Structures are given as structure tokens and as C-alpha cells.
Amino acid sequence: MHKTSTLIVATVLVVASFILHRLYGYLPVTIAVMLASTALAGYPVVRKAIGALRYRIVGIEVLVSVATIGAVIIGEYWEAAAVTYLFLFGGYLEAKTLEKTRSSIKALLNLAPETARIVKNGKEEVVDPKSVVQGDRVIVKPGERIAVDGTVEDGLAYVNQSTVTGESLPVERQVGQQVFAGTVVESGYLIVEAEKVGDQTTFARILELVEEAQDAKAKTQKFLERFSQYYTPGIMVLSLALFLFTRDIRLSLTLLVIACPGALVISAPVSIVAGIGNGAKKGILVKGGDVMERLGTVRAIAFDKTGTVTKGEPEVVSLQAFDIDRDELLAIAASGETYAEHPIAKAIVGYGAKRLSQDIRIPEETNPIAGKGVVFVLGGKTYLLGNRALFADHGISLEMYEPAIRAEEELARTVVIVGSAERVLGFFAIADTVRPQAKELLKALKKIGIRHVVMLTGDNERTARAIAGQLGFDSYRASLLPQDKVAALKELQAEYGTVAMVGDGVNDAPALATADLGIAIGGAGSDVAMETADVIVMSSHLSMLTHAVGLSRATVRNMKQNIVFAILVAVILLAGVLVRTVDLSFGMLVHEFSVLLVIINAIRLMGYGKNTKL
Amino acid sequence: MKHITLQLETLTCPSCMAKIDGMMKKTDGVVKAEVLFNSSRVKAEIDESIVSTAQVKQRIEALGYKVLGEK
Numbered sequence: 001m002h003k004t005s006t007l008i009v010a011t012v013l014v015v016a017s018f019i020l021h022r023l024y025g026y027l028p029v030t031i032a033v034m035l036a037s038t039a040l041a042g043y044p045v046v047r048k049a050i051g052a053l054r055y056r057i058v059g060i061e062v063l064v065s066v067a068t069i070g071a072v073i074i075g076e077y078w079e080a081a082a083v084t085y086l087f088l089f090g091g092y093l094e095a096k097t098l099e100k101t102r103s104s105i106k107a108l109l110n111l112a113p114e115t116a117r118i119v120k121n122g123k124e125e126v127v128d129p130k131s132v133v134q135g136d137r138v139i140v141k142p143g144e145r146i147a148v149d150g151t152v153e154d155g156l157a158y159v160n161q162s163t164v165t166g167e168s169l170p171v172e173r174q175v176g177q178q179v180f181a182g183t184v185v186e187s188g189y190l191i192v193e194a195e196k197v198g199d200q201t202t203f204a205r206i207l208e209l210v211e212e213a214q215d216a217k218a219k220t221q222k223f224l225e226r227f228s229q230y231y232t233p234g235i236m237v238l239s240l241a242l243f244l245f246t247r248d249i250r251l252s253l254t255l256l257v258i259a260c261p262g263a264l265v266i267s268a269p270v271s272i273v274a275g276i277g278n279g280a281k282k283g284i285l286v287k288g289g290d291v292m293e294r295l296g297t298v299r300a301i302a303f304d305k306t307g308t309v310t311k312g313e314p315e316v317v318s319l320q321a322f323d324i325d326r327d328e329l330l331a332i333a334a335s336g337e338t339y340a341e342h343p344i345a346k347a348i349v350g351y352g353a354k355r356l357s358q359d360i361r362i363p364e365e366t367n368p369i370a371g372k373g374v375v376f377v378l379g380g381k382t383y384l385l386g387n388r389a390l391f392a393d394h395g396i397s398l399e400m401y402e403p404a405i406r407a408e409e410e411l412a413r414t415v416v417i418v419g420s421a422e423r424v425l426g427f428f429a430i431a432d433t434v435r436p437q438a439k440e441l442l443k444a445l446k447k448i449g450i451r452h453v454v455m456l457t458g459d460n461e462r463t464a465r466a467i468a469g470q471l472g473f474d475s476y477r478a479s480l481l482p483q484d485k486v487a488a489l490k491e492l493q494a495e496y497g498t499v500a501m502v503g504d505g506v507n508d509a510p511a512l513a514t515a516d517l518g519i520a521i522g523g524a525g526s527d528v529a530m531e532t533a534d535v536i537v538m539s540s541h542l543s544m545l546t547h548a549v550g551l552s553r554a555t556v557r558n559m560k561q562n563i564v565f566a567i568l569v570a571v572i573l574l575a576g577v578l579v580r581t582v583d584l585s586f587g588m589l590v591h592e593f594s595v596l597l598v599i600i601n602a603i604r605l606m607g608y609g610k611n612t613k614l
Numbered sequence: 615m616k617h618i619t620l621q622l623e624t625l626t627c628p629s630c631m632a633k634i635d636g637m638m639k640k641t642d643g644v645v646k647a648e649v650l651f652n653s654s655r656v657k658a659e660i661d662e663s664i665v666s667t668a669q670v671k672q673r674i675e676a677l678g679y680k681v682l683g684e685k
Contacts (some may be wrong), residue, residue, distance in 0.1 A: 044678065046632075047678050048677065048678035050636075051633070051675065051676055051677040051678050052633045052636075055633065055636045055640050055677075056636070057632060057633045057637075059630070059632065059633050059637040091626055094626045095626045097622045098624060098626055099624055102624075102652060102653075105652075105653075211653055214653055215649075215650035215651060215652050215653055225631075225632075228632070229632060256632055269651055272652075273652040378626040552628045
């Protein structure tokens with residue numbers, strides 16, 4: 001019979017027998033109804049018990065079966081009916097509530113793209129995403145899910161990437177930019193060249209990691225499982241001994257039932273699955289229970305600078321113009337750098353493209369001078385763009401601008417000077433910009449009890465000092481090679497205990513692996529980061545880091561509450577049985593109730609940090 | 615040698631895990647077995663010359679757990 005219908009019939013029978021018993025006492029018909037109820041509710045239990053015994057495993061069903069059969073033999077029909085019914089009903093409720101703790105992860109699985117629209121022989125065709133191959137052109141229309149990881153080849157769209165990055169605001173995607181499978185085109189339309197398909201997409205990898213993570217066991221959990229292996233047979237021996245000693249069969253049977261370690265064994269895994277689910281929804285992947293436990297105990301955090309606290313792309317941070325319009329100066333400089341490839345030039349061209357209304361003009365002549373800059377001709381006039389050496393070569397004095405230039409350099413900025421053939425027109429200060437939330441993040445981390453935050457970087461001392469000071473790091477280490485970062489981490493571990501390393505996962509894999517906990521930020525799309533890190537923050541939102549640490553602590557706290565509660569209930573029940581105030585069915589009721597409470601407590605975790613903004 | 619992943623009905627008590635795990639380990643032809651509680655799955659490595667996927671499924675169902683599918 002189907003589970004739900006079994007439960008309904010059993011409910012009717014158990015209620016009927018209860019009323020009959022109350023009104024008329026133990027009539028033959030009352031006993032018959034009770035036995036029917038027991039048989040119906042007890043059948044699956046006994047079946048599972050026998051199945052288990054065949055493999056010499058003593059599970060909870062064996063305990064319940066023995067107790068039920070014992071109750072029938074000694075004529076306690078009501079107890080037998082009540083115990084089996086409560087066990088069945090409890091199991092049903094537990095399955096329902098457990099599904100809830102697992103629902104965030106399940107919801108994620110349902111977000112996998114189901115169809116893909118590809119162009120084949122010039123025609124559109126809807127196919128299974130698994131059959132798309134690398135190089136196929138995939139068309140995505142508004143409301144549709146992108147089925148592959150790839151580069152936009154045509155079109156413009158707003159894409160909601162929350163499934164991959166956890167960011168809820170849609171981002172603009174245009175030609176040449178990366179898009180991820182599993183993300184949704186909200187408006188606009190895209191043609192994407194497939195680069196990663198099927199199981200290789202970032203989204204598929206996320207799913208795989210989360211699936212594995214929910215069953216990667218915490219230490220506490222492993223302990224509890226070992227414990228329960230010996231506990232159940234132990235209880236059987238104990239209740240047998242109790243029977244031999246007291247000759248009280250009822251007491252022994254009650255002990256069997258209340259001693260089921262259900263709540264205790266389930267206490268850790270339910271908290272962890274709810275915690276991991278909460279993280280996954282926000283784009284934080286925690287690789288399993290033991291990582292969850294460790295994350296909350298971190299005392300010091302080391303940050304790799306580039307790509308983590310800074311964006312890793314230089315930007316123009318200030319512009320000074322002398323007796324010339326700022327926009328005009330910018331237009332001249334952007335033209336001069338049009339053909340250059342280095343990051344500084346890109347910063348100037350990018351800034352120009354963003355700020356200027358007219359197109360950037362192409363210079364008539366460009367003459368790059370290695371290590372110094374560029375000399376170019378625009379609108380028939382000659383201009384210089386570069387460092388001090390370039391201007392010295394052309395005999396233009398920088399003397400009156402030196403203080404201003406030095407001031408910028410003290411802030412670890414690179415200064416690019418622009419001049420005509422006769423005089424200095426102005427200069428740009430360019431720096432790797434810090435992420436806007438970095439400063440607040442450090443403050444927030446201090447607030448939640450992280451004792452030391454340190455910045456590790458391959459940059460020179462001056463740059464490192466400027467950025468570390470600006471953001472409020474406790475210390476910094478500059479000019480580090482990858483192996484130096486590993487050594488620095490080991491020193492930190494010796495001094496502070498558990499140390500986490502935060503990096504972008506690209507060039508700091510060894511450090512991520514050395515730290516007690518490797519955290520990759522902006523991990524979406526980086527396979528290395530996903531492999532080596534223990535915690536992956538998919539977006540580049542630094543603030544997610546505090547959420548991750550907080551979530552881990554909340555999860556561990558939740559787990560402890562569950563364990564303490566489960567032990568308390570067991571001890572109280574045991575005492576109640578021994579002083580004979582707890583009988584069989586009441587014992588079962590309390591036991592099932594405690595399991596449910598443990599699950600419900602875990603469900604609370606799913607709402608953790610609901611008000612945290614991204 | 616073949617890797618199989620079976621999706622079971624929602625596992626509610628970790629003692630079911632111990633049971634399925636114990637059964638799998640006592641089954642000839644099962645080289646490695648892992649029962650995943652939270653995802654309600656069984657992952658195993660089986661020697662197909664000794665035991666088939668269908669037989670493994672059957673044995674799990676005989677223990678009282680429905681196998682919903684194979685992955």
C-alpha cells in the first residue's frame with residue numbers, strides 16, 4: 001500500500017481503538033482493532049527489521065519490532081498500537097521536514113537548463129543541452145536559460161547570473177563577454193559560441209560540488225555515526241540485563257523504545273545540509289561538513305591582494321589638467337594610447353571611452369619609445385605621453401609639477417605625464433583600484449572576532465603599504481613569490497591557529513591549499529579555484545565572506561544545540577523510564593517529537609542572513 | 615568495474631544508512647559502496663561479472679528502500 005494511504009488508515013484505526021478503549025475497555029472488538037492497527041503500521045517496520053537482521057545489522061526497527069511483539073505478548077495491545085503508529089507517523093513527518101532542509105539544494109538542481117536553441121545549417125533547432133558541442137552557436141531569447149558556458153558573439157542582453165554568482169541584479173552582457181550556463185537572459189537576446197558544454201560548465205561543476213558537499217561529513221557527524229553503531233546493540237543488551245535483574249518486561253521494552261538514538265544521529269547532518277543549502281543559494285559553496293566546522297573557527301585571514309581586495313585592473317584615479325580643458329586633455333591622451341597594449345594604456349583609453357562623448361580620434365603618427373612612453377601627432381600637432389625620462393629627453397622641465405607628481409606616487413599610483421612639444425599639459429594617476437567593499441569587509445571581520453587580517457602581495461613595498469594602510473589591514477607582506485606566500489601562511493598558523501587564505505584562485509593555488517581553509521573569491525568560471533579552495537564565493541562580492549563565516553558559526557551552533565537537546569531528551573527519558581513515569585507509547589511520542597524538533601531547528605538555518613544585502 | 619549511483623527515496627534515519635551500507639559491503643561483487651544520507655543516494659563500484667546493477671537494486675529494495683532511479 002502507498003505510504004500516505006497506509007498512514008491514513010492507520011490513523012483511523014488507532015483513533016477508533018482509542019475511543020473504543022476509553023468507552024468500553026478491552027472488548028474483543030477493541031483488541032481486534034488495536035491488533036489491526038498494529039499489524040498495518042508495524043508491517044513495514046518488521047519487514048525492514050528482518051531485512052536488516054539478515055545482514056546482521058541491528059537498527060532502530062529491530063528495537064521497535066521487539067518492543068511491539070513483546071507488548072502484544074504481555075497483552076498491552078494499546079501500547080503496541082500506539083508505538084507502531086507513532087513510529088510510522090513520526091517517520092512520515094521526518095521525511096517531510098527533512099525534504100525541507102534539503103530543498104535549497106534541490107531547488108538549485110532544478111535550475112539546470114533543459115533545452116538549448118542552436119543554429120544548425122542556418123536553421124534554428126531546439127535540442128537537448130547535452131547534445132550541444134563546443135563551437136556550436138546557441139541562441140538565447142528573453143526568459144530563457146543559457147545552456148552553455150561561452151562567449152557572446154552577437155546581441156546584447158541583461159543576464160541574471162544569480163544561479164552562478166549569487167548576485168541578484170542582472171548584468172549587461174555584450175559581444176566578447178563571458179556568459180554562464182544556468183543563467184537567465186532577462187531582456188535582450190544573445191548568440192553565444194559554446195565553449196564548455198554539459199558536465200564541464202561552471203554550473204554543472206557547482207551542482208556536483210554541492211551534491212558532494214552535503215555528504216562530506218563533519219567530524220562531529222562521524223563521531224555520532226560510530227557512536228550509534230555500538231549504541232543500539234548496547235541498549236538491547238542493557239534492556240535484557242534489566243529484564244533479568246528486575247523481571248519487569250514492561251520496563252525493559254520501554255527502555256528499548258526510548259533509547260533509539262534518532263535525534264542524536266540526525267542532529268549533525270540536518271544542520272549541515274541546511275547550512276550548505278543556505279550558502280549555495282547565496283553563491284557560497286562550502287565543501288562539506290568539516291569545512292563548515294573549520295570555517296567558524298578561523299582566527300586570522302590572509303588576503304591575496306590582486307584580484308581579491310583590488311580589482312586587478314588598473315584604472316585612472318585622478319587627472320590634473322594645466323591650462324587646458326580636462327576633456328580635451330583626456331581626448332588627446334586616449335588617442336595617443338589607442339594602439340598600445342599595456343594595462344596602463346588600456347586604463348587611459350577605457351577612461352576616455354567612458355567619459356568622452358565623441359569618438360577617440362586616431363593619431364596621424366605614433367612613435368612608441370620603449371620604457372619611456374610615446375610621441376604622437378594628432379591634428380598636425382606633436383604630443384608627448386609618458387614618464388619623466390621622456391620629458392627630460394625633450395628638454396621639458398617638470399620642476400613645478402614635481403610635488404604634485406610625488407604626492408601621487410606616495411599613494412602607490414603610476415603617473416603618466418602628457419605634454420605638447422613645448423609644455424606640460426597635465427598628468428594621469430593610475431592605480432589598481434581597491435574593491436569598494438574591501439574596507440567595510442575588514443571592519444566587519446574584526447567585529448566578528450577575526451584577530452588578524454594580513455595582506456600578501458607580490459607587489460613592491462610602497463604599493464603594498466599604501467593599499468594596506470588605506471584599507472586597514474593589521475599587517476602586510478610585500479614582494480612575495482608564490483612559495484613565500486606559503487611560508488608566510490605557515491608563520492601565521494603558528495601564531496594564530498586556524499588561518500584562512502582568500503584569493504582569486506588563479507595564481508595562488510598553493511597558498512589556498514596550504515591554509516587551513518582556502519577561500520576563493522570570484523570563483524565562477526575558474527576551474528582551479530573550484531578544485532583547490534574549500535570555500536568558493538562565486539561572485540566577487542567581498543561582503544559574502546562575512547556571511548560565510550557567520551553562516552558557519554550559526555551552523556555549528558545549530559548542530560550543538562541539536563546534540564545537547566538530543567542528549568538531554570535521552571537522559572530525561574531514561575530517568576523517566578527507570579522511575580517508571582514514562583511508559584511505552586509516551587516514550588515513543590517524546591522520542592519522535594525530539595527528532596522533529598531537531599529537524600525544525602535545522603530548518604531555521606535556511607533563513608540565516610535573509611536581510612544581508614548583496 | 616562499473617560506477618553506479620542509485621537515487622533512493624528520502625532517507626530519514628541515519629540507521630538506514632548503516633543498514634544499506636552493511637548490506638552492500640556483504641554483497642559479493644560490490645567493491646566499494648557509500649551511502650549518502652543527505653542526497654539519499656548510494657554510490658558504488660561493482661564488478662559486473664559477479665553482480666549486476668539490477669541485482670544491487672533488488673537487494674536495496676528487499677531491505678525496504680525504494681530505488682527511484684539510476685544516475
